[in-house]
Amino acid sequence: xHLSSTIASRSVSLSDSSDRSEHPNALPMRTATGxxxxxxxxxxxxxxxxxxxGRRVFVRGVVEVSSHCRENCRYCAMRRDNRALTRYRLxxxxxxxxxxxxxxxxxxxxxxxxxxxxxxxxxVVLPLVRELRRRTNLGITLCLGTLAPREYDQLREAxxxxxxxxxxxxxxxxxxxxxxxxxxxxRLAAITYLAATGWQVSSGLILGLPGQxxxxxxxxxxxxxxxxxxxxxxxxxxxxxxxxxGAAPAGDIEQTLNCVAWLRLRAPHWIIPAxxxxxxxxxxxxxxxxxxxxNLATINLTPSTARANYPIYSRDRVIMDxxxxxxxxxxxxxxxxxxxxxxxxxxxxxxxxxxxxxxSHVASRAFEAVGVDTCS
Ligand code: SF4
Numbered sequence: 485x486h487l488s489s490t491i492a493s494r495s496v497s498l499s500d501s502s503d504r505s506e507h508p509n510a511l512p513m514r515t516a517t518g519x520x521x522x523x524x525x526x527x528x529x530x531x532x533x534x535x536x537x538g539r540r541v542f543v544r545g546v547v548e549v550s551s552h553c554r555e556n557c558r559y560c561a562m563r564r565d566n567r568a569l570t571r572y573r574l575x576x577x578x579x580x581x582x583x584x585x586x587x588x589x590x591x592x593x594x595x596x597x598x599x600x601x602x603x604x605x606x607x608v609v610l611p612l613v614r615e616l617r618r619r620t621n622l623g624i625t626l627c628l629g630t631l632a633p634r635e636y637d638q639l640r641e642a643x644x645x646x647x648x649x650x651x652x653x654x655x656x657x658x659x660x661x662x663x664x665x666x667x668x669x670x671r672l673a674a675i676t677y678l679a680a681t682g683w684q685v686s687s688g689l690i691l692g693l694p695g696q697x698x699x700x701x702x703x704x705x706x707x708x709x710x711x712x713x714x715x716x717x718x719x720x721x722x723x724x725x726x727x728x729x730g731a732a733p734a735g736d737i738e739q740t741l742n743c744v745a746w747l748r749l750r751a752p753h754w755i756i757p758a759x760x761x762x763x764x765x766x767x768x769x770x771x772x773x774x775x776x777x778x779n780l781a782t783i784n785l786t787p788s789t790a791r792a793n794y795p796i797y798s799r800d801r802v803i804m805d806x807x808x809x810x811x812x813x814x815x816x817x818x819x820x821x822x823x824x825x826x827x828x829x830x831x832x833x834x835x836x837x838x839x840x841x842x843x844s845h846v847a848s849r850a851f852e853a854v855g856v857d858t859c860s
Contacts, residue, residue, distance in 0.1 A: 516746035517701045519739040529745035529777030536752050537779050540821035541813050542828070544593035544625060545785040547583065548794040549574045549608045553599025555629065558663035559652075559693060561724035562599045562794070568726050572790050573604050576611040584619055588783055588806040592824030593623035595648070595782060600629030600665060610642055617643025623826030625686075630665050630674050633681075640682055645826040647678045650688035650717065653696060654704030661695050662729075672711070679712035684829050686755065688717035691743060692735025701739075705746060714829055715755030715780070718743045720765045737766035741776045748777030753832065755780050755825055758812070763802045770804070774816035780825070781809045 516525065550573040556563045583594055594616060598604045605628055613624055626639055627648035636647070651671050652664050659668040678685045689704045708716055720735030740762060748756055757780035762769035784803050786794060791803060802808075813820060821828075 513702055513705070513746070516705070516742045517698050517739065518742065519736040521738050522742045522745065525742060525745045525749075526772075526776040529748035530775055532748055532752050533777040533779055537821075539818045540779070540823075541774065541816075541818045542592065542755065542780045542821045542823075542825050543588075543590045543783060543809065543813075544595050544623070544780065544825065545583065545587050545591040545783045546595040546597055547574070547579055548597045548784075548786040548790065549579065549612070550598035550601045550604035551790075551794045552601040552604065553629075554602075555600045555665045556663055557665065558661075558728045559690065559721065559724060561727055563663075563727060566726045573601070573608055574787070574790060576608045576615070579608070579612055580615040580619075582785065582787070583616060583622070587785060590810070590820040591622070591783060592821065593625055593646075593826065594785075595625040595627060597627040597648075598629075600631075602631065602635070604628075605631060605635055605639070610638060613639060613642040613644055621824075623824040625825070630670060633677055636674075636678060636681065636683070644683070646684045646686065646714070646829075648686045648688070648717075649675050649678060650690075651675075651704070651708070652688070652690045653693060653700060654689070654707035655700040658693070658695055658700050662693050675711055675713070684714040684826070685712065686715035686717065687711060687713055688719060689743075690719050690721050690735065691740045692721035692733070694721075694729050694732045701743070705743060705750075708747070709750050713751070713754065715757070716747055716751070717757050717759055718747065719759050719761045720769075722761050722764055734765045735761075737762065737769045737772075740765075741769070741772055744773055744778055745776040757782060760784075760802045760804045763804070763808075771812045771815045774813065774818050781813060783809050 516522070551562055551569065552571045552573065553562045553564055556565055561569060596609055596612065598609065609626065609628065616622055616624060623646065624644050625646040625648060626644050649671065651668065653659050653662060654668070656668045665671070675685055675687060687708055689708065691701065718740050720737060720740040721732070722734050723730045723732045744756060747754065756778045758770050758773035758778040760770070762773050782804060783806050784791070810820070
């Protein structure tokens with residue numbers, strides 16, 4: 485796979501690798517990928533989070549602007565073959581008014597999500613990002629799937645700060661088996677491009693996907709720590725209705741939280757979210773994520789009329805409204821951060837002073853980790 489000359493001509497900071505080198509191979513991977521409660525690991529991770537961030541949790545709002553998707557992931561009910569789903573795109577002006585005038589007070593960042601829908605990018609997201617950048621100081625996170633480099637550039641110029649590009653699984657064959665977008669090489673190239681062009685990038689994995697082995701989980705965790713990321717999520721698998729994996733068992737909450745803790749210890753500066761699927765598979769899973777080192781919560785601001793038609797990854801997902809999120813943060817003995825994610829990252833001296841590697845170097849390390857020949 486060839487990386488574009490645009491990618492290869494830019495540089496990317498991999499300062500976080502200095503953090504990670506303090507812990508090479510010292511962490512109990514087998515404990516992390518097992519499904520037994522690992523309270524000691526969680527305590528160490530919580531202490532690391534407290535050391536780096538205090539007990540402060542970033543709080544962002546999410547708007548899910550389109551449920552159209554051109555992809556066909558076998559684990560997601562928004563896949564294009566799901567004809568039973570009513571598709572929608574929200575209006576940029578209405579969303580701007582909602583976010584600017586009616587967002588909860590503690591929100592410092594806004595996350596704009598959609599299925600992989602270039603029409604929504606053009607007609608909803610770009611005008612919305614421009615309006616938010618013009619009228620607010622909110623950090624702007626985007627989770628829009630794999631786009632063309634020109635679209636990433638336009639979104640960045642419009643005011644986007646942070647891009648979420650999950651890999652879901654770090655094993656190439658398994659990636660193909662679960663039908664994730666494109667292929668793993670393309671996903672890694674997209675992450676590399678985003679980081680090289682000024683985005684802060686987060687990625688993530690799903691625990692408990694059908695066909696996933698413990699060795700694949702280890703491979704995925706190791707791959708993630710090689711990427712130029714500012715954050716990473718761990719979501720327990722929840723089988724979506726009207727999908728090929730709809731009847732498969734949910735991911736294990738202990739394994740999910742153990743992986744959260746492992747990532748916190750391996751990459752202490754990362755932004756690691758508690759995700760609503762944790763609450764779906766276990767009543768106290770969301771609160772326990774903070775006790776395992778998570779430091780980001782998300783309040784759902786999607787208008788209630790649209791929520792039911794955004795079934796990622798399940799129509800029965802738990803909607804984390806303001807009350808639920810604030811209650812969970814307090815239950816974990818944490819508090820809401822007054823500083824936003826983007827502001828925090830801009831001021832992160834560790835990142836600023838980091839070692840700089842070329843994107844092609846970053847890419848080849850990551851591609852080597854998944855056994856992909858970067859010159860083929
Ligand atoms: S996981 Fe994302 S890309 Fe895949 S079908 Fe769902 S919305 Fe589309």
